[in-house]
Amino acid sequence: MDNFQKVALVTGGSRGIGEAIVKRLASDGFIVYGTYNSSPEKAEAIAESLRSDGKQVHFKKMDISSDESIRAGIEEIVAESGRIDVLVNNAGITKDTLLMRMTEQDWDDVLNTNLKGAFLCCKAVARPMMSQRAGRIINISSIVGLRGNAGQVNYSSSKAGMIGLTKSLAQELASRNILVNCIAPGYIETDMTDKLNDDQRKAFADKIPLKRAAKPEEVANVVSFFANADSTYVTGQVIAVDGGLAM
Ligand code: NDP
Numbered sequence: 001m002d003n004f005q006k007v008a009l010v011t012g013g014s015r016g017i018g019e020a021i022v023k024r025l026a027s028d029g030f031i032v033y034g035t036y037n038s039s040p041e042k043a044e045a046i047a048e049s050l051r052s053d054g055k056q057v058h059f060k061k062m063d064i065s066s067d068e069s070i071r072a073g074i075e076e077i078v079a080e081s082g083r084i085d086v087l088v089n090n091a092g093i094t095k096d097t098l099l100m101r102m103t104e105q106d107w108d109d110v111l112n113t114n115l116k117g118a119f120l121c122c123k124a125v126a127r128p129m130m131s132q133r134a135g136r137i138i139n140i141s142s143i144v145g146l147r148g149n150a151g152q153v154n155y156s157s158s159k160a161g162m163i164g165l166t167k168s169l170a171q172e173l174a175s176r177n178i179l180v181n182c183i184a185p186g187y188i189e190t191d192m193t194d195k196l197n198d199d200q201r202k203a204f205a206d207k208i209p210l211k212r213a214a215k216p217e218e219v220a221n222v223v224s225f226f227a228n229a230d231s232t233y234v235t236g237q238v239i240a241v242d243g244g245l246a247m
Helices: 016-027 040-052 067-081 104-132 153-176 198-207 216-227
Strands: 007-010 031-036 057-061 086-089 135-140 178-185 238-241
Touching: 007 016, 007 067, 016 031, 016 040, 016 086, 016 216, 031 040, 031 067, 040 057, 057 067, 067 104, 086 104, 086 216, 104 135, 104 153, 104 178, 135 153, 135 216, 153 178, 178 216, 216 238
Parallel strands: 007 031, 007 086, 031 057, 086 135, 135 178, 178 238
Antiparallel strands: none
16 A cells, blocks of 8 residues: 555535545545535535545535546645545536437537537646556546436436547557546436436336436446555456446
């Protein structure tokens, strides 16, 4: 084990899967920086509760659809902590509708947040990680990035793009010992899926071999695996955390 505490950045750490990742990496011993955009109170409540438990957790406002906001936020984190070991590109949005009703704005908003945001975060951490000659980037895609989904042309394109981003970056950064992997969650119980009614929930669950939705912590467990110092020879991979849905 290295004799310094490693630093992890989790985008969209204020709710859902990101919140579970922040908690898990803090328990794993990382100094964790979470980001929020529109939920400052939730972010502060998470940080306070973890700090009262002895964990080192900080939250910063960062709009993942803005290059300026990302660069300023990541520069601040690196200036404060002196390093950055893990980036989890988790922040994401949906603007679902059928193609004929989808506006150019719906497309741009989702692509800019989910895919361009992840690209910009990767770019901002690449320099410090390259000089450390070590780093981990973990992209949160979706099974709809693998399989597509009617009504989610924008979202599934952004998530498929994250898989291409993962595999290309894994090749570019391997010589600097930076490992880049991707997680494709299925149906996870968060605010994002809270919009479904009971019939939609049941219809979804019935298609899943494990016959249930997952808890956000079940995605965080896999992030923990990729972030772990012992995971030294896995890069460019996509792991579906979906109860067997996409096999
Ligand atoms: P939630 O809607 O519960 O939370 C989204 C998070 O992203 C929040 O922390 C939010 O921050 C942040 N966020 C949204 N827009 C921005 C922005 N412009 N800048 C910075 N942060 C932003 O989502 P989930 O937890 O469900 O999803 C997390 C990730 O997992 C997403 O990338 C999603 O696509 C993916 N995923 C989720 C699945 C599911 O079933 N839930 C399935 C497959 C993939 P704030 O509240 O502060 O604005």
